[in-house]
Amino acid sequence: MRGRRSVSGRKGWAAMSWAGPEDIFLSTSLASYLDKKLLVLLRDGRKLLGVLRSFDQFANVVLEGACERVIVGDLYCDIPLGLYVIRGENVVLIGELDLEREKLPAHMICVSVAEIRRAQKAERDATDLKGSMRKRMEFLDLD
């Protein structure tokens, strides 16, 4: 194991993915998530679902059969993406999906891609409008 130090250079010793087989149950390695369906949260707020096929010490991840779950209010849609390689710096959280539990609250409605895109745009426009109105109010300097 000490030999690896020279390979990893400045960062030192990469402990995460090179744990021995007995460490899989105790360590923070993603090895225990291999071939499982996962939810990956990205820094830009996107939620990707897929089967973990590969990972490394930077949390770079390969997802097979990936789809993006877009949620706007009570509407949701799963957009199929295929095989994805995600750069680790964008990863916020990787969650193991428990298939026995309900995936989404029952009141949520599955819609088509076109409709969820429309809903996303409407939400974005509403946020932009709120933002621009706030800017106009700030200009008035009401303190």
Place this chain on the structure above:
Amino acid sequence: MPSAAAPRRSAFSSPSHPCPSPSLSIYFAKMLFFSYFKELVGKEVTVELKNDLAIRGTLHSVDQYLNIKLENIRVVDQDKYPHMLSVRNCFIRGSVVRYVQLPPDGVDIDILHDATRREARGG
């Protein structure tokens, strides 16, 4: 010093986890929190992320990057994050953690102080 504290000291003075002991004191500074979090494995913690998501769960493991694995998680504001409903266990990248909220009795302040003073002196 109560005898119960004695075995805990070893976790801070030399990591029991199989990793090399860095020769430079700058690397020792990174090991202190890693060792500290290893002591907290099994305790209930709440991890607040930089995207304002707060997750409560049992600390399963931590690594040298302070990546965290939580078990039996419960999202603090569940209604705001419906997609997290079926997630039981998760891996959190260390770089996105803002806070780790600890149980008040999960911290032995004296041991932490001693370890920090030792790190400040240079190991």
